Amino acid sequence: xxxxxxxxxxxxxxxxxxxxxxxxxxxxxxxxxxxxxxxxxxxxxxxxxxxxxxxxxxxxxxxxxxxxxxxxxxxxxxxxxxxxxxxxxxxxxxxxxxxxxxxxxxxxxxxxxxxxxxxxxxxxxxxxxxxxxxxxxxxxxxxxxxxxxxxxxxxxxxxxxxxxxxxxxxxxxxxxxxxxxxxxxxxxxxxxxxxxxxxxxxxxxxxxxxxxxxxxxxxxxxxxxxxxxxxxxxxxxxxxxxxxxxxxxxxxxxxxxxxxxxxxxxxxxxxxxxxxxxxxxxxxxxxxxxxxxxxxxxxxxxxxxxxxxxxxxxxxxxxxxxxxxxxxxxxxxxxxxxxxxxxxxxxxxxxxxxxxxxxxx
Amino acid sequence: xxxxxxxxxxxxxxxxxxxxxxxxxxxxxxxxxxxxxxxxxxxxxxxxxxxxxxxxxxxxxxxxxxxxxxxxxxxxxxxxxxxxxxxxxxxxxxxxxxxxxxxxxxxxxxxxxxxxxxxxxxxxxxxxxxxxxxxxxxxxxxxxxxxxxxxxxxxxxxxxxxxxxxxxxxxxxxxxxxxxxxxxxxxxxxxxxxxxxxxxxxxxxxxxxxxxxxxxxxxxxxxxxxxxxxxxxxxxxxxxxxxxxxxxxxxxxxxxxxxxxxxxxxxxxxxxxxxxxxxxxxxxxxxxxxxxxxxxxxxxxxxxxxxxxxxxxxxxxxxxxxxxxxxxxxxxxxxxxxxxxxxxx
Numbered sequence: 001x002x003x004x005x006x007x008x009x010x011x012x013x014x015x016x017x018x019x020x021x022x023x024x025x026x027x028x029x030x031x032x033x034x035x036x037x038x039x040x041x042x043x044x045x046x047x048x049x050x051x052x053x054x055x056x057x058x059x060x061x062x063x064x065x066x067x068x069x070x071x072x073x074x075x076x077x078x079x080x081x082x083x084x085x086x087x088x089x090x091x092x093x094x095x096x097x098x099x100x101x102x103x104x105x106x107x108x109x110x111x112x113x114x115x116x117x118x119x120x121x122x123x124x125x126x127x128x129x130x131x132x133x134x135x136x137x138x139x140x141x142x143x144x145x146x147x148x149x150x151x152x153x154x155x156x157x158x159x160x161x162x163x164x165x166x167x168x169x170x171x172x173x174x175x176x177x178x179x180x181x182x183x184x185x186x187x188x189x190x191x192x193x194x195x196x197x198x199x200x201x202x203x204x205x206x207x208x209x210x211x212x213x214x215x216x217x218x219x220x221x222x223x224x225x226x227x228x229x230x231x232x233x234x235x236x237x238x239x240x241x242x243x244x245x246x247x248x249x250x251x252x253x254x255x256x257x258x259x260x261x262x263x264x265x266x267x268x269x270x271x272x273x274x275x276x277x278x279x280x281x282x283x284x285x286x287x288x289x290x291x292x293x294x295x296x297x298x299x300x301x302x303x304x305x306x307x308x309x310x311x312x313x314x315x316x317x318x319x320x321x322x323x324x325x326x327x328x329x330x331x332x333x334x335x336x337x338x339x340x341x342x343x344x345x346x347x348x349x350x351x352x353x354x355x356x357x358x359x360x361x
Numbered sequence: 362x363x364x365x366x367x368x369x370x371x372x373x374x375x376x377x378x379x380x381x382x383x384x385x386x387x388x389x390x391x392x393x394x395x396x397x398x399x400x401x402x403x404x405x406x407x408x409x410x411x412x413x414x415x416x417x418x419x420x421x422x423x424x425x426x427x428x429x430x431x432x433x434x435x436x437x438x439x440x441x442x443x444x445x446x447x448x449x450x451x452x453x454x455x456x457x458x459x460x461x462x463x464x465x466x467x468x469x470x471x472x473x474x475x476x477x478x479x480x481x482x483x484x485x486x487x488x489x490x491x492x493x494x495x496x497x498x499x500x501x502x503x504x505x506x507x508x509x510x511x512x513x514x515x516x517x518x519x520x521x522x523x524x525x526x527x528x529x530x531x532x533x534x535x536x537x538x539x540x541x542x543x544x545x546x547x548x549x550x551x552x553x554x555x556x557x558x559x560x561x562x563x564x565x566x567x568x569x570x571x572x573x574x575x576x577x578x579x580x581x582x583x584x585x586x587x588x589x590x591x592x593x594x595x596x597x598x599x600x601x602x603x604x605x606x607x608x609x610x611x612x613x614x615x616x617x618x619x620x621x622x623x624x625x626x627x628x629x630x631x632x633x634x635x636x637x638x639x640x641x642x643x644x645x646x647x648x649x650x651x652x653x654x655x656x657x658x659x660x661x662x663x664x665x666x667x668x669x670x671x672x673x674x675x676x677x678x679x680x681x682x683x684x685x686x687x688x689x690x691x692x693x694x695x696x697x698x699x700x701x702x703x704x705x706x
Contacts, residue, residue, distance in 0.1 A: 062672065070675035095674045102624065103617050108423040108662075112669035115416035116408060129525065129618045194623075196522025224521045227623075 055317065060090060061119035063312045065305070066110050067097035068126045068150070068199070074254055074279060074301055076351035078149075081305030084348070084356065089313040091119075100227070101197065103127050110134050113143075120144045120312035125152035125160065126198050135159040144315045146324045148304045150199035161315075162324035164307045166299040171331045172203030172252065175276070175297060176210025178333070179250055182274045182294060185217040186247030191236060191256040191277075195224045203252040203278070225256055233259045237266070246273055254279035257296055261287030280334070280342060280350055288339045298332040302349045389641035390653040392696050396639075396689050397660050404667035411670055421551035422538055422616060424662035426451070428554045428655045429609035430625075431633040431640075432561050433602030435654040438637055439565070440598050441578035441646030442493060442500040447606035447633065449511035450485055451625030454478040454607030455526060455614035456518045462527040471528045475611060482607025483600045485511065490596030500599075508627065519622045526614045537615030550612045554655075557605065562651040574598060579647025636661055639689040660689065 065082060067075060082093045096113075098105035103126070111134060113121050121138055125131050125147045132152075135145045136159045144161055151163040179188060188211070192204050204222050211220045225235040236259045240246060249264070251257040257277025261284060264275050276295040277284070287293045311324040334342060346353035347360045385391050404411040430447050437444050455478070461467050462474030489507055493500040528536070538548040565571035576584035577594045585591050606625075614620045633654075640657030642649030664682055673681070 067675070092672075094669075094672045095676070096669055096678075097675060099675075100623070100628070101621070102628070103619055103621060104423065104426070104613055104624070107617065108419060108666060109669050111419040111422075112416065112666050115410045115413055115419060116670040116672070117410060127523065127617075127619050127621075195520065196524075201522075 055089065058090075058317060059119075060092060061313065061316050063091060063093045063120040063122060063309060064109075064113040064116075064118040065093055065095050065097070065148075065308070066106055066113065066121060066123040067095065068101040068106060068124045069099065070095060070097045071099050073281075073351065075149075075305075077302040077349055078305035080348045080351065080354070080356075081302040081307075082309045083305075085306045085309035085313070089310065089317075091309065091313050093309060094118075097124070101126055101194070103130050107131070107134060110138075114138050114141060117141075118143055119316055120146075122146050122148050122164075122308040122312065123160070124148060124150045124199065125158075126150045128153035128198060132159050144312055144320075144324065146308050146311060148308050149301075150197075152198055154202055154205075162311065162326050164311070164324075164327045165304050165329050166331060167328050168199070168202035169206040171297060171299070172206025173210045174206075174331055175203065175250065175252075175278075176207035177214065178276070178295065179207065179220075179248060179274075180211055180214035180216050180218060182276070183218060183248035186219065187243065187245055188218055188220045188248040188250065189239060189243065189246055190220055190222045191225050191232075191239075191249065191251040191253075191260065192222060193225055193227045193232060193253040193256055195222070200252045207250070207252070225259070227255070229255045229259070232256050233262060236260055236263050240267065240273075248274040248276075250275065251277035253277070254281050254284070257281070257293070258283040258287065261293040264292045265290070282352070285334070285339055285342050288334060288336055289343055291336060295333050295335045298330065298334050300329045300332070300349075301351070303327075303329040387700060389648075389650045390656060392692050393640050393653055393656045393660060393689060396692070397656050397663060400660060400663050400667065404663070404670065407667075407671045411667060416666065416670065418548055420659075420662055420666050422548055423666065424659050425548075425550040425554040426609040426613040427629060427632050427636065427662070428658040429557060429612070430602075430606045430629060431636040431654040431658045432554075432558050432651050433598075433605035434630075434633045435637045435640075435642050435649050435651050436561065436565065436574060436598045437500075437602050438634075438642050438644060439578045439646060439649040440574045440595055441581065442595055442599070443504065443634070443644075444486075444489060444500065444599060444602050445504040445627070445630055446485070446489070446507035446511055447602055448625035448627055448630035449508055449515065450482050450603050450606040451610035451613070451629055452515045452620070452622055453485070453511050453518075454482050454610040455620045455624075456515045456524075456622065457481055458611055458614075459524045459527060459620050460518050463524065464527065471532050474527065478611060479604055479607055482603045485607075486600035486603030487596060489603070490592075490599035493599070494592040494595050512623075512626070515622045519620065521622055523619050523621045526618055526620055528615060533615060536612050537618075548616075550616050553608075553612055557608075558651055558655045561601070561605075565649075565651055570594070570597070575647060577646075578649075632661055633658065635686055639686055639693065641693060657689075660685070 079095055086092055096109045107130060110123060114137060121143060123131060123145065138145050139159065147160045147163045149165045152158055154169055190204055190207055192200055195201060208220055211218050223239055225232040232255045240263055249260045251260055257279060258281045260275040260277060264270060264273055270291055275293045278297045280298055284293065284296050288296060307327050314322040315324055345360055348354065348356050410416055430451065434444065434447065457478035458474040459466060461469050461477055462471045489503055492498050492503045535549060538550055573589045573594045576589050577591050581591055610625060636658030637654035638644060639660065640650065640653030642654055661682060664685055665678065668678055668681060
């Protein structure tokens, strides 16, 4: 594809390049006024009103993403996804919330978004009750709200309009089924960083249910570790040392998954103890390639930013006719067979590069 | 007429405006108050919704628990100590309430749970105080140990999982917030903080206990020789700080409706200490103001909420808040220097 063609496809290519530069330099701006205006600049190019596609002219809507771990590398591709969707439909977004799953801080950010009359809110509902009242309040003021990545209590009605993310219980169930085929019998440990946290607890519930349903003589036990990577590693190591008859170690969060692989590597347990878990930390991918971990599950965080932006946009553009709908961002098992492209590709979709390019590799 | 009178007086003595300014600046809370007002005006100008009742409620809700912790921390700082573990008591107290009063736990009446949880908080303060004063371990180390110890207890109590705060609607209305009645400007959590802040400032300014607290931090040897029971003062302030932190935790869990075992923690403690210090309390003891600490916490929360409202991304929050703390500290130290030089008399 030559440059002219590119320009044809992408009439605002220059703006987009500027956007990418800004995204890359997001942390480099130093003066306070620059930072204050960078709030807008971070997410969207300084483009005239209107959209890249054949959409009618519309206000440049601003959507707020309330996250529970704003600085966690897992959500870097989510922010890229939101920024890219914003470029396509000419909207902006704000990335805010808490750094360490402090519900009070998240509520503060959520309420501030309502006060600031945000055009839409996407929120990680990591608490079963606390977000329901604020979500209802936002909806009553005409602000559409979707949840992403975490969706609150598993049962019961929920105030949010739709959930965009992995079907958490189902993904855990699928992992449990896989565990039952990989480890037909014996002791199995399931590690979880923060028990009860609604972005990971449903997975472990699902896994335990599937293992039980398989009817095989597997003795599965949930083990709590920590949200901090190095503490997780220590916790897994000591658990293994105390339970050397383990046949399998699995995890429902990113840090623990990598930790399991490292412990299997440390004690040369390849083939003796089966390991697996979630998410695409670089260490996890390498450990899969080397055979220390059997699988990891990709929940495609890019889509968890991209899809909420598009859905909120369409809700606004259609005047509410096009309601946000539940979207499963996937359940993809990454194994030794298909891990290669993850390792060799530096891409915005996995957060390993900030530039958007085609072809990706 | 008052104006004419003022003008007359102005001719006789130094300019009235200058004297008012000087009297104002002599107050320790002055500089932080100016910063708070400036920030409100700044965010108001940026986005008028900042002064909407909704947002005022949001700010007051967020600052109340931290301000309560800061109130206790100010008293400790004044008498020359610090408590790093108050953020853990903030999680422990509501966890105790849950264990004692949740229907699927011991199912005791909620007030029994709250009172026992506050007694446990007081006990933590007592232990901190006794170790610090009688076993002569610096409070920094004592409470550092307590910080980990209490977290372990809370994690065990709650099975490391988030739990629902017990208590019925009346309890929620008195101690938490009223998300359904958002027309109110403020909320009960903030009123609790306001009343307790005023009470502790009263103790500091008007009672013998306050006098002894200042003396203990300002000149321990002199105070002891003058007959102040330094140990009792310090232990008492440890107890006060921990009861306030435990109460703040119960209030906040009631508002949020959930107890998270890792809530509060060192982050909350550092925010409270930062608020106390930018509010004019010295880290070296002997000097401080409860009202200043309250406003100091207000400044931090105004910044955080304001940045949210004008749409700054989370990556830049810490950057700006860090700069703000540095700037207000520099201002504070310099104003204090001028005051001591007598230029503001």
